Amino acid sequence: MTETMQEKITAIFGVRARKDDGLWRVGSGIIVEARQTASRAKEEYDHHLRETLAHHRKLVEQANVIKRFENAPPLDMTPLCKTIVDTFATVERALFRKGHLLILTTHLVAKDTEGSFDDIIIEPHVLDINLEECYSRFIPVGENLYEGYDQSMVGHPHVIHQGSLEACLGSFGGVFLEQLRNDQFIDAVETVLTFLQSFSSDDPAGRTARRWPTFTPELQEVA
Numbered sequence: 001m002t003e004t005m006q007e008k009i010t011a012i013f014g015v016r017a018r019k020d021d022g023l024w025r026v027g028s029g030i031i032v033e034a035r036q037t038a039s040r041a042k043e044e045y046d047h048h049l050r051e052t053l054a055h056h057r058k059l060v061e062q063a064n065v066i067k068r069f070e071n072a073p074p075l076d077m078t079p080l081c082k083t084i085v086d087t088f089a090t091v092e093r094a095l096f097r098k099g100h101l102l103i104l105t106t107h108l109v110a111k112d113t114e115g116s117f118d119d120i121i122i123e124p125h126v127l128d129i130n131l132e133e134c135y136s137r138f139i140p141v142g143e144n145l146y147e148g149y150d151q152s153m154v155g156h157p158h159v160i161h162q163g164s165l166e167a168c169l170g171s172f173g174g175v176f177l178e179q180l181r182n183d184q185f186i187d188a189v190e191t192v193l194t195f196l197q198s199f200s201s202d203d204p205a206g207r208t209a210r211r212w213p214t215f216t217p218e219l220q221e222v223a
Helices: 005-013 028-070 078-087 171-181 185-196 204-211
Strands: 091-097 100-105 108-112 120-122 125-130 135-140
Touching: 078 091, 078 185, 100 185, 108 185, 108 204, 125 185, 135 185, 171 185
Parallel strands: none
Antiparallel strands: 091 100, 100 125, 108 120, 125 135
């Protein structure tokens, strides 16, 4: 049987009300909004609390690392310097002074990693490796300098900062930094020596290698 309109209205309005059905709590809408806001605030608070605790744990961990290494006895670097000289035929001398590892190279032969340019001669350099600050300088000590990138007079095509004598290490940079941070000093020396014995004609600095003398096997004084 189809329900009439009156029956529908009676069904809605004729329901027997409970005692408190006619009462309304003032501000109920505000209460609902406040609960939602409080819920979101609690979620954000919990998130930031977890982040704060994670950062605190990291601070404690790093403080322990610093303390462990600061309390470790100093390392005598003299054996390391001797090992460097004995290991690399292109190294004449090695010395450690006040956090700096100083390495004198022989004459070197640098090859183009792209294979387009002839090998060039790199005159002796002193490699100044700062172990504390994790950077290196390439100090030319040979008789000649050559016009490199940006008209700087330098000893290697990729030493592009004439004032600081720092080099654009390219792909060697990340490896070198990681080796120094992990006290892998022999590997770090090998990395900078490999850098000095190479150049890339694929970039503007490397293309200045045409201004360096070409290596020929007859030059016996070149290592």
